[in-house]
Amino acid sequence: MTAGPSPIRRVIAVLAAALVAVVFISMQSSPLGGSVWEQIWLSTFGTGLGTTSVLQLAMPILFAGLAAAVCQRTGMWNIGIPGQMIMGAWTATWVAYHLSGVPQAPLVLAMMAAGVIGGGLWMLLPALARVYLGVSEIIGTLLLNFVAIQWLIYWTGGPWANTNQNGGGTLIAKPLPAQATLPQFTIGSTTIGLALLIGVALAVVLAAVYRYTQFGYRSALAESGDELVRYAGISVWRTRLVTLVLSGGIAGLGGVLLVLDQLHVLSTSLTADNSGYVGIVAAALAGNALLGVVPSALLFGFLAAIGSALQIMDVSGEIVTLLTGLVLIIACINVGKPRFLARRSSARGTSPPSAPAPEPAPTLDEVAK
């Protein structure tokens, strides 16, 4: 996945998904009166409020996308992002309950640190299993999501339950200290949370780390497969472990910031919009380029905003999940796989590869470039 989908392919993927969306949405009628399109426009970029909500929805996707991209750049998957977001938010909430008298800045910093630690530690278990035993991190990270969700249900419905509030199907914990919020900046009628800016800054820092340090190089080596790693005589298990835990930490941070920026309390609605999973798709669409995750996350934030607009109109918002899957599949479909990938796999087995391979035919990928 070093190169990722070509830019043309990415555009095609998004256009194709847009086409499906247009067809689907055109079949709906708005119960609020007026056209569906108008409603969508008003609840996204048409108004300051809409733009604000797009940016808000993009924020957790950005963090999840960064967490996923970091992992993919070492050739691994992290599908445990929702769980890590929950555990980050939970740890931070625990810290906030114990530091309720502390002023805003130190409290928020402590919560963010707690979030990174919580998310990172939650990833440690599958990370160790992957690095030391080779247990598939895809399955390992994913299974722990279900555990984290139950953990969240236990705390928000049990020891930390807010008995004064009835959230319908949503369980809500006791309120956080009042100063546990992040500043918002207002430009015109649009509000941008500091959380989103932190995410963009993080993307820049990570991109620099991967481009200019040995860590980035080792990750690229690890991504290239065990055979090359062994050949190069450089051990990458530490790189793998650090990457996985870092990825969990980023996701945990995303979870805290979602609480600080938008929810203002720990609740089971933390993972309601699937931002943890959508982030993985956002990263794939960006070809796991860390800076590319930023626009990609905004795109999916836009998509999510459309989804909630549809839901308000009593139309299934699940179309968004479907579209997200479509974008991924179209962006990453091969139109004629480069032959070298097949050759690499045949060389990996116990049998030696066949006679010197012929000059590979140019692929559509190359032609497209």
Next chain:
Amino acid sequence: MSPATPDNGVGTVPGGASSPPGTAALELTGIVKSFGSQRALDGVNFELRGGEVHTLLGENGAGKTTLMNIASGMLRADAGSIAVDGKKVSIPTPAVAMSYGIGMVHQHYRLVERLTVAENLAIGWHETPRVVSRGALVDWAAEVCDRYGLQVEPRAAVDTLSAGERQRVAIVRALSRGARILILDEPTALLTPHEADALFENVRRMAGEGHGVVFISHKLREVMEISDRISVLRGGQLVATLARADAEVRELARMTVATDVPDVPVERASKSGRPILVATGASVGDHDEGRLHEIDLEIREHEVLGVAGVSGNGQVQLAELLTGTCEHDSGTVTQFEGGEAVNPTKGVGHIPEHHSQGLALAASLEFNAVLRSITKPPLRRGLVISRRRLRTAARELVDRAGLKKLQVQRPAGTLSGGQMQRLLVHRELDAGSRLLVAVHPTRGLDVAATNHVQMELLAARDRGVAVVLISEDLDEVLEMSDRIVVLYEGRIAGELARPEFDRNRLGLLMGGAA
């Protein structure tokens, strides 16, 4: 249908359906095949008669295997026609080739490693009983092996077999499916001299029974021994087809290479260098396959040490031991520089057996070019890597490897095999300032490139680098080395200094017979 009873129609009687000797069993006319922009075959004609052994002779990359892959349905020709017994046919898949009685034994046999011999004989064959218990399958397979006089234990998993045994399985498999035309691709490449002798006997017997045999080889010696007729391919074109009686070794050699290539200078400096690496009783690995037992070895600067042996006798492990990329379980390995003990990975170059081991095929040329140097100054300073120096260094190396026209951002996997090898060799020549371990460094290269690489290796030796040349190609080892050790079943079976070099003795050592 009970598989255990002999006369149940499984397989065909050998020779029963063969073409009469002397007539054309297989005719390929005007075959053209391109891979991308490269033309691998350019209008080749080839004819095989029943009962003859017809050799396809040529350098690596001459198109021998490609031509026969077309005959056996593995590849499809761009142009040209195929006729079997005078009838024009189309062969889109291996299954169709089999139905015409064409069976190919590939260089690496194409057996399924983790299935048993019996299962490998049975898969994909419409005469295998649809339902068969394991016991009955074993009996059936034993009976099939018996019928063709080639003995292999049917219960054994293929990955436990020696190269010679695997080849027997592949041959039985082809014959039992009614092959009247048997194509053997570089059949002696992985065999010991003794196994090769046994193979030749079988080939003669099969020809005697009326089978047509295509024998693909680049080894003149064996070609003269086994063939009835010889066709020489060069650069995708047929140079000549001659009867063995009319062929002469020097003439054949001249035909396989386009131009006269200057011989590698074999001037021998008698500098007795200081030791670079000393291994004492070093053992690697905990199971039988790919184990090294108590290796005692001294590698000196200013010297090419040749390692001969049939592949799979510990070469891969030896390369990793010498380059410090695998741990030894017992014994000691000490590396020196200028008489001082140093870190085992310092100044070591390693040209690995396959490109894919040393190149990240999905990553850019740039990344691959600096794979070795990026962790060291001047590219790295502290934790930070200089992108500018990296770019310059990568471009410089890629140019030096003769790939001037290529963009460094291109994925390494889009290069041809020869281009990849050139990049690898040059990168490792740079890395190996002290010790250079080269495994099959010229495999897959054309004559000129082979020559170039050999010169570079000798130049490195003359600079004082200790060069370890691990190769299956006995001629290359004999030509290049100052000293030769032979690996057999993970042990050093013998060591010869240059004055003692002797092909027969090496052959015996390689086969574990001395």
Next chain:
Amino acid sequence: MTVLQAALATAVLAGTPLLYAALGEMMGEKVGLLNIGLEGMMLMGAVVGFIVAIKTDSLVLGLLAGGAAGTVFTLVAYTFPVVVLRSEQGVVGFAVWFIGVGLSAIIGTHWTSRSLESGFGNVNLPLLDKIPFVGKILFEQPWPVYAGVLLAIFVAWGLGSTRHGMNMRAIGEDPDAAHAMGINVPFWQVFYSGVSGFLCGVGGAVLTLAITLNWNSEVTAGRGWIALALVIFAGWRPLALVWASFGFGACLMLAPFGQAHGWAIPSPFLSMIPYVFTFVVLVIRTWYARRSGRPSLEPAALGVTFVRERR
């Protein structure tokens, strides 16, 4: 029937969707296809099976419709990109999950409030159900349970003792060699991904038609992922899948069982157990497999894209 027997009988039933899905995935993996999108495929089978069962008033038709939906969905969303276009299996599987979740939710939008009056009734196997203790657990079940077990036995026999089974294993081990031996690799990969889609669909339909009796968009609750883990846990052995599935069925039934019997453990912790247990078992299993050095039956070419040399 004692309380324990009843609980274990429920566990067997709860494990059956896992058994179908895992069997399907295992057959796909035997021909080299890794599909992590089981969850989406099960959901498609669950929703279509449920709707058809209500509309036609026939559980059998519902079950078959669920299988058909799984097949069509898998062929379009997974097989076409992977086998025909040779895309990376992991990414496509992930997308299949997403699309399955979204599509099934859209299809089932107006069906979440409906429920079936009755699911598959128990069929008591004569004589066998008289076996003390286990008889009531194993042999008083709806017929899809027996069918699943019989299917597992059939698959085990087919893989081990038929020519076709050998060919399948050859494809998963080394598609190039299989192709050279005249086996039509792409055809069988398409075929068995369709089979795995069918079985996942049936698994999903068994869930809605025999267990929950209603539909919601989270009805599978990670069962697809558990099934994926089960294949590894069972070491690619169909018969091991049977008891592994029933064991995990028992885990899945712990939360409702505990709640019903007023256990002191908070129910979220009981609900965690199947996932924790899957993870722990996977770790132990992998560790043990490494230590014992016994050859794994994992297909060597699993997840590797097969490219015929000609295009």
